[in-house]
Amino acid sequence: MTRGGALKKLIMRLPTSLSSFVLLLATTSVPLATAAPSLTQDSQCGCYLTNGTEAGYFSKHQFFDFRNLAQHAGVPAAITDFDENAEAKKTSQYFESPEWKDAWMIGSWNNSVGQRNDSSVKMVNSPNNVYIEANGDPHPASKTWLTLRTQRLADFQTAAEIESVSMRYQFVSMRMLARTVGASGAITAMFTYRGGQNLADVQESDLEVRTMDPRGLIHYTNQPSYTDDGMTKTEATANATMPDGLEWTDWAVHRLDWTPTKTRWYVNDHQVAQISFQTPRDGSKIILNAWSDGGEWTGNMSRNDAAYLQVQWFEILYNSTTEAVAATMSRRREDAHLLPIQRRGQQQDGTCKAVCSIDQTTTQGQPMMLWNNSAQVLTSRGGSLLSLVPWITAMVVFFMSTGFMA
Structure with missing residues (x-):
């Protein structure tokens, strides 16, 4: 069995919400994130992700x-x-x-x-x-x-x-x-x-x-x-x-x-x-x-x-309307509803490097950093990437946004 076939078989055995999340990680590039969501300043945010029935990305706050x-x-x-x-x-x-x-x-x-x-x-x-x-x-x-x-x-x-x-x-x-x-x-x-x-x-x-x-x-x-x-x-x-x-x-x-x-x-x-x-x-x-x-x-x-x-x-x-509109957060067809964002804080592929939230914040009016692709990459003593850091952070963000951890 190929690696992709084994992953698909594993996903099909998971609960619906979790399998959707794993599928999302498997089909998109996972951001290299900070260790956990934390309070930050607007100047550090490339864009903002909302919660709700349908998430959307916005460029300013x-x-x-x-x-x-x-x-x-x-x-x-x-x-x-x-x-x-x-x-x-x-x-x-x-x-x-x-x-x-x-x-x-x-x-x-x-x-x-x-x-x-x-x-x-x-x-x-x-x-x-x-x-x-x-x-x-x-x-x-x-x-x-x-x-x-x-x-x-x-x-x-x-x-x-x-x-x-x-x-x-x-x-x-x-x-x-x-x-x-x-x-x-x-x-x-x-x-x-x-x-x-x-x-x-x-x-x-x-x-x-x-x-x-x-x-x-x-x-x-x-x-x-x-x-x-x-x-x-x-x-x-x-x-x-x-x-x-x-x-x-x-x-x-x-x-x-x-x-x-x-x-x-x-x-x-x-x-x-x-x-x-x-x-x-x-x-x-x-x-x-x-x-x-x-x-x-x-x-x-x-x-x-x-x-x-x-x-x-x-x-x-x-x-x-005054901003230079770039790509959507994802180029996949199923993400076409996501809003265009400005070039500030984006990578060359159009994705946002530093994603913040005002819905998850602990201080009203001050955003919380969800993940930051521009953050320094952590490595082990042997120099290999600690790849679990972005996966764990992304899972925390996912379950917070769905209310699972409330």
């Missing part, structure tokens, strides 16, 4: 932490004049810092132009509604969080929106530790967005919480969800219930994985929705908001009522 900003905390009073809302100053120096300004803009537009047909209330976004708030929970897990507020005033709705400076995010895995609280009649949302002159040109993938809904219900949509003549595209939307009895008033990690063929949504690592219809294709912005316009979709808030999107941290893995 951003982390925004709002949990320890007590020096910037303060809740501003609502501004009761419509025009003064758009002209309001930022609520703290944090929003003037490079950390913020290099990545985010605060919206100040209103709905007087292009107002939705069923809108019954004027709405204006205000920098005054984006602020750092001290944690007032009974058993606080952080000192502060970021708040986006929307409130119904005498004759208009004041709202909040932040959007990325870059509109070149092309495929992302983005997550936020967040909750929605407050009165009925508002929307809070996290989404990607690329506008267009025509409705059919719009590309958007969004999570929306309607505060008039049952507290476990979330709406996920690849927009547009309707046509120019008002017909609903049912395949564009998935409405899901949060897992484990959670409500959107509870702190939870909400996650979008946007890949070339579909969008997947998770709550605390449980997949709750998947949409393949009209998946976004091109570079987009990332947006968070809290708003209402008194329409059928949002509901109508009672005067002086308010609702809030509260965020402890926001994290993004992404590819960018």
Whole structure:
């Protein structure tokens, strides 16, 4: 019997998940790895591998932490004049810092132009509604969080929106530790967005919480969800219930994985929705908001009522349209879904030398090195390669990603 035939016979006797793993090792080049996954810095990462229903590779990482900003905390009073809302100053120096300004803009537009047909209330976004708030929970897990507020005033709705400076995010895995609280009649949302002159040109993938809904219900949509003549595209939307009895008033990690063929949504690592219809294709912005316009979709808030999107941290893995796109992580046909990555940190065959994870990390926001092909090769006294090192490390990573070692 040939060596390949013996290996195949052995694999067929193994449990399904383990045999798949051994087959993967047998048909691809196994990375020469560090001895065990360990915390590292983004500068050491060539790319990032996600967990979830379908793993993907991304080239860059951003982390925004709002949990320890007590020096910037303060809740501003609502501004009761419509025009003064758009002209309001930022609520703290944090929003003037490079950390913020290099990545985010605060919206100040209103709905007087292009107002939705069923809108019954004027709405204006205000920098005054984006602020750092001290944690007032009974058993606080952080000192502060970021708040986006929307409130119904005498004759208009004041709202909040932040959007990325870059509109070149092309495929992302983005997550936020967040909750929605407050009165009925508002929307809070996290989404990607690329506008267009025509409705059919719009590309958007969004999570929306309607505060008039049952507290476990979330709406996920690849927009547009309707046509120019008002017909609903049912395949564009998935409405899901949060897992484990959670409500959107509870702190939870909400996650979008946007890949070339579909969008997947998770709550605390449980997949709750998947949409393949009209998946976004091109570079987009990332947006968070809290708003209402008194329409059928949002509901109508009672005067002086308010609702809030509260965020402890926001994290993004992404590819960018500005990068020189190289090969996929593997050239095998069955791995064609893996995302293209930039040339930084790649070997000549297009594979990534240093692979990191933000899913396996022990410190939120700091990646963990899974393996590193550029690390020094360990040898025995006789000079022979200690070939078991990468095999053992790869097995550890595999079982961690499948939950076997949890």
